[in-house]
Amino acid sequence: MKTAILSILLLAIFSCKKENTASKISQKDSTKAVSEIIKKDSTKISQQNKEEIFNFSTELCDNKGHFDSNKYSKEEIEGTYKLWFQMSGLLLSTPSVFNLNSLQKVRAEKEEILAQLDKDFALQKKELENLTVVKDPYWEDIKAQKLQELIEAYEFSKTEILAFSDPSILVNHKLSKNCENFAKALNSDETQMIEEWRKLREEMSKRNGDPKRIMNEFEERSHSPNKKDYATIDLITFGWGNCANEGIKQTLHDEKMYKKFNALFIKIDSECDEP
Numbered sequence: 001m002k003t004a005i006l007s008i009l010l011l012a013i014f015s016c017k018k019e020n021t022a023s024k025i026s027q028k029d030s031t032k033a034v035s036e037i038i039k040k041d042s043t044k045i046s047q048q049n050k051e052e053i054f055n056f057s058t059e060l061c062d063n064k065g066h067f068d069s070n071k072y073s074k075e076e077i078e079g080t081y082k083l084w085f086q087m088s089g090l091l092l093s094t095p096s097v098f099n100l101n102s103l104q105k106v107r108a109e110k111e112e113i114l115a116q117l118d119k120d121f122a123l124q125k126k127e128l129e130n131l132t133v134v135k136d137p138y139w140e141d142i143k144a145q146k147l148q149e150l151i152e153a154y155e156f157s158k159t160e161i162l163a164f165s166d167p168s169i170l171v172n173h174k175l176s177k178n179c180e181n182f183a184k185a186l187n188s189d190e191t192q193m194i195e196e197w198r199k200l201r202e203e204m205s206k207r208n209g210d211p212k213r214i215m216n217e218f219e220e221r222s223h224s225p226n227k228k229d230y231a232t233i234d235l236i237t238f239g240w241g242n243c244a245n246e247g248i249k250q251t252l253h254d255e256k257m258y259k260k261f262n263a264l265f266i267k268i269d270s271e272c273d274e275p
Contacts, residue, residue: 061272065265079132084261088253091124094157107165121154145251152248179243197231200239
């Protein structure tokens with residue numbers, strides 16, 4: 001009888017110890033699980049709230065853009081801003097030719113002008129190629145378009161400068177594809193040249209607020225001792241130049257691009273001057 005009672009007591013004690021041990025293990029596992037959940041949630045919250053500032057200017061405003069640095073780096077935002085805003089205009093510049101003085105200057109300084117053009121083109125091309133934009137098909141395509149536009153603009157500017165000294169370069173040139181009449185007139189006899197010049201002036205007068213002045217200038221200059229130079233200026237600058245320039249595919253900086261850029265930010269705070 002005593003032995004039976006002792007066995008029961010020992011069994012009861014062993015069962016209590018086992019339950020306590022299981023309870024401690026269960027409690028430890030629960031604590032670990034809760035800790036892991038808290039850690040994951042904290043990481044998620046931290047990632048969600050990783051906000052940075054990019055300061056940029058537009059025509060009338062100073063802007064402070066708040067962006068999620070988990071999505072874009074500051075370098076990507078800055079590169080995209082340059083592509084959208086700072087590179088929206090002409091990337092290359094050469095002297096304009098509208099009168100006899102500027103024509104003579106371009107002819108006399110042709111080599112220096114072309115050397116500067118080559119230098120500017122190389123710098124702009126390198127900057128565009130190295131520009132880091134946000135990893136988005138839209139912006140990557142805009143970058144490719146802008147690079148192609150730069151290459152075509154360079155070819156156009158170089159050809160135009162050379163043509164003021166030697167218009168024969170325009171004959172059978174790829175940029176003269178839809179402008180053969182001007183290329184032909186510039187390399188024809190005086191009669192044909194003057195005739196094409198007259199047609200050009202008549203077209204110009206239709207788009208001008210003072211059409212009579214446009215034709216009076218033609219009549220006066222066509223009887224000048226420098227009439228061939230005057231004809232060359234108009235036929236290249238307003239004739240072939242405008243025509244060939246239309247063949248260059250310009251990157252469209254439109255409302256869509258504006259909205260696409262603004263969409264990169266969580267919010268934008270702006271301080272603007274009155275227009």
